């Protein structure tokens with residue numbers, strides 16, 4: 001494959017609202033991003049993804065945009081953003097932003113117009129349907145559910161029609177069949193690119209087209225969670241192709257689309273194969289929930305994880321490129337998912353080693369580099385995420401007798417708020433995130449887990465992340481770690497995730513133990529190679545016994561290999 005700058009990038013995702021607050025209103029802001037760019041530079045990343053900072057009523061923290069050409073006042077101004085961009089460029093950090101194509105806020109001018117009458121010029125911008133009348137009773141146009149719970153339709157009283165909204169009630173879906181919508185989005189994307197950003201993370205990229213409006217019989221629910229009705233349909237590719245032809249292909253940028261759950265490798269390639277895709281990469285969610293129950297306890301399903309990465313990385317080999325990430329702002333913390341709190345530091349480092357030496361472009365999610373964990377939510381009032389709140393409320397409404405505490409228990413594991421609690425900068429009040437009252441609670445563990453402590457400690461998780469980035473981008477192993485082939489070894493072993501990276505006569509073995517017991521990695525598992533020397537590890541004294549590597553709990557070792565044939 002032709003080499004591109006973004007294959008050599010190490011990314012970092014910033015959830016602005018929770019990153020750093022500079023004016024004491026309890027809300028992270030763009031000035032905060034600006035101030036922390038030196039921090040990111042020191043960590044070593046050379047790409048940042050900023051989540052939406054467009055003007056927004058913040059029903060979904062900015063994914064509900066009311067003006068694509070303005071900055072949300074709580075985040076700053078366009079000038080602040082330009083300052084961020086400018087300084088990032090000086091530090092050699094590229095900036096990508098979210099491009100939100102699927103919907104706007106209901107407070108966007110287009111929607112305000114669109115709802116006014118059946119013949120408003122903006123009517124076609126959104127997806128409107130008349131109510132369905134069955135035996136004199138009124139129903140939504142279809143029985144499809146939204147991602148955030150309840151129907152994917154909402155009635156608007158002005159015309160009595162329903163508009164489609166696959167996310168929250170305040171996020172009407174755009175009608176991509178409309179050429180006007182297409183032209184608006186083309187214009188908007190160009191406007192941001194001309195300002196000097198380096199690309200887009202394309203939000204909800206797979207949802208731009210809908211199946212014919214017919215009920216789903218996938219389940220008997222009142223609202224059926226049949227996401228195939230609005231995911232990965234053929235026309236999505238036509239719309240993205242239009243954007244690629246008219247916008248993306250005219251700039252030296254990267255695009256990474258969110259294709260979410262349920263996308264197959266084949267459909268991933270339809271988006272992002274180098275020959276006929278419209279995007280450079282796609283984020284899938286397959287590795288986000290690889291756990292299984294053993295003796296009533298939820299444990300990491302290591303083979304399942306290997307299966308998922310094998311599927312995607314092998315499936316894209318020679319055809320496309322993959323992004324690598326453990327979590328984003330929609331997922332629980334990876335430490336709470338696959339880490340072990342009894343071996344906090346070792347398991348956090350091991351997880352980083354597992355992921356970031358795989359072939360692909362890494363994206364660290366803020367706080368991951370210090371091992372931040374899920375928040376111990378117990379009450380409805382502690383949540384801020386519209387999706388979690390909706391789901392808890394729907395459960396309470398539909399299950400008489402269910403207590404709030406129980407409803408919280410049902411949904412807390414999936415809550416997007418775990419990722420959205422404030423970044424833990426230091427051990428001062430509010431973890432150094434804000435001098436005011438934070439918009440969402442700070443994790444009680446911030447005195448132990450914070451950036452300041454870890455930057456000082458050469459053996460910290462933070463320094464381990466820094467070393468990983470350095471090894472990948474700046475060492476003599478750079479070429480093989482970026483462009484080398486990826487092959488999983490010892491596949492069926494449930495205790496380790498190990499693989500070889502190989503470029504011509506250079507080969508690297510990455511061994512990661514997911515076990516809290518002592519284990520061993522046998523040289524016999526890597527036919528055609530012999531161990532050479534240890535390059536990097538999460539223990540100070542990792543070593544090679546002649547034909548095996550002894551592995552202590554969560555030991556993670558990177559070593560060079562000699563070719564024997």
Ligand code: GLC
Nearest residue numbers: 060063167203204258329330
């Ligand atoms: C994507 C975003 C998520 C948002 C949704 C609607 O899934 O990652 O945070 O709620 O799209 O824009």
Ligand code: CA
Nearest residue numbers: 021023027029
């Ligand atoms: Ca602020």
